Amino acid sequence: MTAQKPPPTKKEFCIDYPLYEQFTFEMEHSQEGWNLFYARDPIDTYCPKCNAHSIFHHDISGTISHHPDSWVGKTRVGVWLKCSRDASHTLYFLFDVQGRTVQKIGQYPSLADLNTYDVRQYSAVLSREDFKEFTKAIGLAAHGVGVGSFVYLRRIFENLVDAAYQVAKTDDGWDDEAYRNGRMAERILLLDGHLPEFLVENRSMYKILSQGVHELTENECLAAFPVVKMGIELVLDEKLAAAAKQKKLQQARSAIHGLVSKA
Numbered sequence: 001m002t003a004q005k006p007p008p009t010k011k012e013f014c015i016d017y018p019l020y021e022q023f024t025f026e027m028e029h030s031q032e033g034w035n036l037f038y039a040r041d042p043i044d045t046y047c048p049k050c051n052a053h054s055i056f057h058h059d060i061s062g063t064i065s066h067h068p069d070s071w072v073g074k075t076r077v078g079v080w081l082k083c084s085r086d087a088s089h090t091l092y093f094l095f096d097v098q099g100r101t102v103q104k105i106g107q108y109p110s111l112a113d114l115n116t117y118d119v120r121q122y123s124a125v126l127s128r129e130d131f132k133e134f135t136k137a138i139g140l141a142a143h144g145v146g147v148g149s150f151v152y153l154r155r156i157f158e159n160l161v162d163a164a165y166q167v168a169k170t171d172d173g174w175d176d177e178a179y180r181n182g183r184m185a186e187r188i189l190l191l192d193g194h195l196p197e198f199l200v201e202n203r204s205m206y207k208i209l210s211q212g213v214h215e216l217t218e219n220e221c222l223a224a225f226p227v228v229k230m231g232i233e234l235v236l237d238e239k240l241a242a243a244a245k246q247k248k249l250q251q252a253r254s255a256i257h258g259l260v261s262k263a
């Protein structure tokens with residue numbers, strides 16, 4: 001029995017969650033369920049029509065009940081988000097609600113269209129093959145394909161961990177045997193200083209990567225998907241930052257060189 005996950009925010013459920021992944025809002029999370037269907041808080045996300053990030057607002061017509069349980073058992077609920085730059089830019093999500101259990105059963109534009117924009121930047125720091133598989137994994141997960149998408153993500157994650165390992169093993173006092181015998185969570189701990197802090201602190205979330213794919217259900221894979229995707233993005237964010245810093249240093253060096261040679 002795993003601990004109850006914190007309920008997803010409206011943005012997470014609409015934008016990040018794959019189709020058909022179920023979440024049950026327990027009694028104490030009625031308000032979060034209500035927020036998903038009725039809250040008008042602004043949502044900052046990619047607008048495919050603007051081809052940029054924009055602020056979206058939930059477009060609700062008619063009166064709504066403010067009772068936190070008013071959504072329970074509604075069967076079908078649609079969520080329309082309107083772009084604040086242009087009201088004709090809309091995102092639509094359709095939810096199935098059985099009792100307190102909610103799943104997204106449809107959306108337009110597709111999850112892949114909404115989510116690959118944010119990952120395009122990573123093509124600069126991933127191999128061509130890994131980048132192709134990264135976007136493929138997002139597309140598969142968007143259509144509820146759990147195991148298939150997970151296999152792609154796992155391979156990319158392992159490649160990134162292996163790249164960190166190639167650097168770490170030249171460190172003084174590196175324990176190669178512990179690394180080779182370690183499972184994913186232990187490997188991440190050994191790579192402390194070579195992987196983002198957040199990954200090291202939350203390494204237990206990556207235990208699932210040591211399990212054989214045949215041991216996992218479609219739903220377990222779909223549930224692990226955002227966690228593994230986030231881990232990959234954290235590593236890639238650091239690589240992007242390092243590349244930007246390197247570029248700036250290069251520019252500074254040639255600027256200084258220009259000054260010195262003129263003197």
Ligand SMILES: [Zn+2]
Pocket residue numbers: 047048049050051054083084085086089
């Ligand atoms: Zn827009």
